[in-house]
Amino acid sequence: MTKKIWFAGILSLVFVGLLSFVVMAEGTIVLDGKWVFQFDDDLAWADPDYDVSDWESYAKPADAPALGFGWYRYDFELPEDWEGKGDLELNIAELYDFDWTFINGIGIGNGNRSGKRTYSIPASYLNFDGKNTLALRVYTINPGIGLDGNMELTLTDSVSLLKNPSFEVPVNTPAKWTATGTDKNVFFWEEAATVRTGFRAVGLKGTDALAEKEGAWMSDIMLVTPGNEYRAQAYVKAEDPTGETTIQIRFYNADGDEVLYENERAVSRNLGRRTSDWTRGNLYGTAPEDAAYARVCLVSKDNSGIVWFDDVAFTLE
Ligand SMILES: [Ca+2]
Structure with missing residues (x-):
């Protein structure tokens, strides 16, 4: 190798190194330096206002001892220029063994085996001008550690326009969602296991009476721009479905009247008729000329069993 090529090689290595550093700095935060931990279990500890000043503090969560139930908490602020850019993703390198994870008191994910985790965090759950609190309720089977390796927050380029996309913000019914149908008993939601x-999903339960066989959960309205393409996504789980389970995008004009979409009322996609575990379904729709708003609708029709929905998203493509 001549001296010239060797020098160019060093230069490009330096360049690649600088480039990856810049990307890391802009799009990823390593959550490190000021963790607190407490053995035992209380769901009130997910509340960011709960006083944890007497908990043991550790530089890294792996420094804390773990066996049985324990809670980890970490307060952080986000870069101001992340606001409006996208939803975030939380990556946990190693977790032993079960977890229920919260951001600002709202459930974002849970798992029941040891390993890594990737959880989506809607931007609407976050504070961009103040403190955020990450809380992990962890159950560790063998004495040792509950969390290991880096925990990182990464900025993504998609923003869900939906409020309460995982139904984790409850009032009497999930905030920003309404149920429609002929019989209120057809619809229910609960803190299902x-x-x-998180801790909540919505469900639609079929009944024998024909008049009660169609129902829907409808999201709050979201502003759309005619000509833009949008994507709706939901996770669906069904127990003994016999009819149609659909995810729909319904467009409305500024007066609140539904506008036709390519001769149909709504953009609609059937999510299948078989009993299944959580499965992702999505569909795309371009806002028609008169459209000012859209809603995502989760519909169950002629189903004898129960259909569950969780983690809905509505994003601009
Ligand atoms: Ca949920």
Whole structure:
């Protein structure tokens, strides 16, 4: 190798190194330096206002001892220029063994085996001008550590326009969602043990009476721009479905009247008729000329069993 080529090689290595450093700095935060930990278990510890000043503090969560239930908490601020850019992703390198993870008191995911985790965090759950609190409720089977390796927050380029996309913000019914149908008993939601993420999902339960066989959960309205393409996504789980389970995008004009989409009322996609575990379904729709708003609708029709929905997203493509 001549001296010239060797020098160019060093230069490009330096360049690649600088480039990856810049990307890391702009799009990823390593959550490190000021963790607190407490043995035992209380769901109130997910609340960011809960006083944890007497908890043991550790530079890294792996420094804390772990066995059985323990809670980890970490307060952080986000770069101001992340606001409006996208949703975030939380990556946990190693977790032993079960977890229920919260951001600012809202469930974002749970798992029941040891290993890594990747959880989506809607931007609407975050504070961009103040403190955020990450709380992990962890159950560790063998004495040792509960969390190991880096925990990182990464900025993504997609923003869900939906409020309360995982149904984790409850009032009497999930905030920003309404149920429609002929009989209120057809619809229910609960703190099911089998939700996809967090603690809550919505369900639609079929009944024998024909008049009660169609129902829907409808999102709050979201502003759209005619000509733009949007994507709706939801996770669906079904127990003994016999009819149609659909995800829909319905467009409305400024007066609140539904506008036709290519001769149909809504953009619609059937998510299947078989009993299944959580499965992702998505569909695309371009906002028609008169459209000012859209809603995502989760529909169950002629199903004898129960259909569950969780983790809905509506994004601009
Ligand atoms: Ca949920």
